[in-house]
Amino acid sequence: MDRRGFLRMIGATAAMTGAGSLLAACNANERAGGGQQAVVAAGGTLYVLSDTTSLHLDPAKSQGLAITSLGLLFRRLTVWKTSPDGPATVVPDLATDIGRAGADGRTWTYTLKDGLAYADGTPIVAADIKYGIERSFAPAFSGGLGYHKALLAGAESYRGPFEGGDLASIETPDDKTIVFHLNRSYGDWPWLASMPAFAPVPRGKGTDATYDTQPVASGPYQVTKYAKGVEVRLGRNPHWDPKTDVARTGLAEEIVFQLGQDASVISQRLIADSGNDAYAFGSAFVAPAQLAQLQGNPAVKPRVVTSKSGALAYLALNTRRGPLANPRVRQAFQYAVDKQAYQIATAGSVDLAGPVATTLITEGIAGREVFDLYPAPPTGDVAKAKELLAAGGYPNGLDNLDFPVSTSNNMADKAQAIQAALARAGIRATLRPLDEDAWEAVVTGNDGSYDLTLGSWQPDFPSANANIQPLFGSSEIGNGGYNLSRYSVPEVDALISQAQGTLDQAAAGKLWAQADRRILQDSPVVPLIYTRNSFLHGSKVGDFTIGEFPAYPNYLQIGLAK
Incomplete structure (x- = not known):
């Protein structure tokens, strides 16, 4: 399987900044203030405002x-x-x-x-x-x-x-x-x-x-202009037949990707909703600080669309390092963490971050089962954590755990929240700030010289396979793989292989759910939150929806008002 980039965004959002978040009163099913999006028709020019400087089109x-x-x-x-x-x-x-x-x-x-x-x-x-x-x-x-x-x-x-x-x-x-x-x-x-x-x-x-x-091009559009760092224009493919295409509406006459836009300026333009920006949407997430402001703006709030949940944020425990090789010790981390503090560090408030996570398979994936093997308040259960540490042979806690953390995407603040929560239970970790490339080299390399790290994972396709195998298969340890916990259990590898080879998707889903539970029994990671994403669009944009999976708008369905 491919290595996934840390907090990698998908498609046109590949290099974009921003934080996953939501408006508390507006989710994917309540989009546009309960159905106030524009009624769409064929024609018009749709604008996509992007803070990337290029758009790679080679499939x-x-x-x-x-x-x-x-x-x-x-x-x-x-x-x-x-x-x-x-x-x-x-x-x-x-x-x-x-x-x-x-x-x-x-x-x-x-x-x-x-x-x-x-x-x-x-x-x-x-x-x-x-x-x-x-x-x-x-x-x-x-x-x-x-x-x-x-x-x-x-x-x-x-x-x-x-x-x-x-x-x-x-x-x-x-x-x-x-x-x-x-x-x-x-x-x-x-x-x-x-x-x-x-x-x-x-x-x-x-x-x-x-x-x-x-x-x-084979889809409804073809490239008519490509100006690197400025814009990419898509015009109609005259030979696209909508009768053969169940997924794409092809409503807009033209689609223009405006590149190299500042993320905060994108939001300001869409809030103003003037001129062509009324026919536009931002492909970057709306930042939490701006979302808090938009909650009090009744003219704009209906144009924010939020996912139910997205990438799984988690704390990885290196199962090959010292006391962390003991499952009882690792289980103590499930209670020591303060998931509420992580939510606040992520987005400034619990409501803006996304719900607390208890499973590895994310919402919107067929076959997912909801369970919690380590029930505790969102702030954790320090007494239970200390009890498990003592049972694992560490009544005085743990010292000098190495905690490498990327300095990008606000990860330092999130890591400090985790560090402070662990300290309450006597788990003392030392943060090791690294730029993103250096962090990735440490945690996905072959050496494995670290104890803890933070990760985030958005599956590449809507199957529990894409949740479980890349993060917990033995083949994904080192060599650029994303098994950050260095977890290797033959029983789990066999379950992965069995589920991958099962053609009946319902039966496969049950096997993936079984793998989810089996892995969490060993506690190689602590699920933290299912990060939510919010996007803003202009008043003339309609059919702007986010499904249960993935946590991104469906570009293929978007249309414009006449």
């Missing part, structure tokens, strides 16, 4: 979600349907269904719909999807989501179509059929088929870096 290099910016340009074999009232579902996009598995779950077959074409009118064929996936293996185009790279048979040393020729485990017996041969059974393959690398690329295109700014 082989993208880590974007299926519902954000690249989904406007590219279709894939499958796509997501999101809803504020239920989990995201995978549905057919270019394909006629979400995939047909062989009896052993190692073979997945797709048939393309009729009448599919690129923006220039060229038909989309199965070989284009094969070529697009093969491009994602080329070192020159690395950086995109790579779940498929570990699953396609014989791909271990494959280096893409320019050096390695054809990848035999992807077959295209005719123009409308594509067959994938995996090295093991994998029930979540339909989700992977929605990832950027599964977008079609005409064979022979995308041989150099210019494809990142001028790709061949």
